[in-house]
Amino acid sequence: MKLVLATQNPHKVAEIRAVLPPDWEVLQPSDFGLSGELREDGATMEANASQKALFLWELTGVPSLADDSGLEVDVLGGAPGVDSAHFAGPERSDSANRSKLLDALQDSVNRRARFTTVLAWATAEGVTCYRGTVEGNIGECERGTQGFGYDSLFVPLEGDGRSFAEMSPAEKTALSHRSRALAAWCAKR
Ligand code: IMP
Numbered sequence: 001m002k003l004v005l006a007t008q009n010p011h012k013v014a015e016i017r018a019v020l021p022p023d024w025e026v027l028q029p030s031d032f033g034l035s036g037e038l039r040e041d042g043a044t045m046e047a048n049a050s051q052k053a054l055f056l057w058e059l060t061g062v063p064s065l066a067d068d069s070g071l072e073v074d075v076l077g078g079a080p081g082v083d084s085a086h087f088a089g090p091e092r093s094d095s096a097n098r099s100k101l102l103d104a105l106q107d108s109v110n111r112r113a114r115f116t117t118v119l120a121w122a123t124a125e126g127v128t129c130y131r132g133t134v135e136g137n138i139g140e141c142e143r144g145t146q147g148f149g150y151d152s153l154f155v156p157l158e159g160d161g162r163s164f165a166e167m168s169p170a171e172k173t174a175l176s177h178r179s180r181a182l183a184a185w186c187a188k189r
Contacts, residue, residue, distance in 0.1 A: 006052040006066035011148040049120035057122035066120045073113040111138040117181040132180025
């Protein structure tokens with residue numbers, strides 16, 4: 001089996017690679033001479049994931065899997081959601097995004113949030129999306145050094161009180177939005 005992952009994010013690649021059979025050949029946009037972020041200007045995670053997966057499928061003719069993820073915070077009305085990557089500005093800085101989120105929740109007792117991944121799978125048969133979600137709370141400060149993005153602020157409800165960034169990669173995978181979306185995708189293939 002051969003597929004191309006429509007992401008340049010090494011953390012996402014590692015998390016996805018870890019749950020795929022080891023004999024699968026996993027290609028990346030750089031294998032086709034592409035660099036930088038793929039275009040994603042849709043209004044939903046489904047639209048963005050589909051846009052990226054279809055773009056690569058049409059360019060390469062190799063079945064393509066795209067990941068679009070977002071953090072929805074209840075007291076922010078579901079923000080940053082589809083805007084999670086550029087919450088603090090177009091430079092897509094993870095640390096600026098985390099600071100902005102902590103500032104936005106400074107006085108909030110309700111810190112309930114959820115992380116969602118939408119995977120889009122594009123082949124000759126078209127594109128299909130799969131969702132995975134994990135419920136949690138936003139911590140009052142950053143904790144942990146592993147992972148990426150909002151991991152040091154996200155404390156899953158089903159865990160033991162540690163943030164994703166305090167967990168090993170395998171521990172995060174056991175609970176994460178991304179691995180749940182991958183499980184849904186694997187189950188339908
Ligand atoms: P995108 O899917 O790359 O657009 O990600 C949206 C935002 O969520 C970016 O700021 C990512 O850094 C962040 N993000 C995506 N997946 C995760 C995750 O598994 N943990 C923490 N942050 C993530």
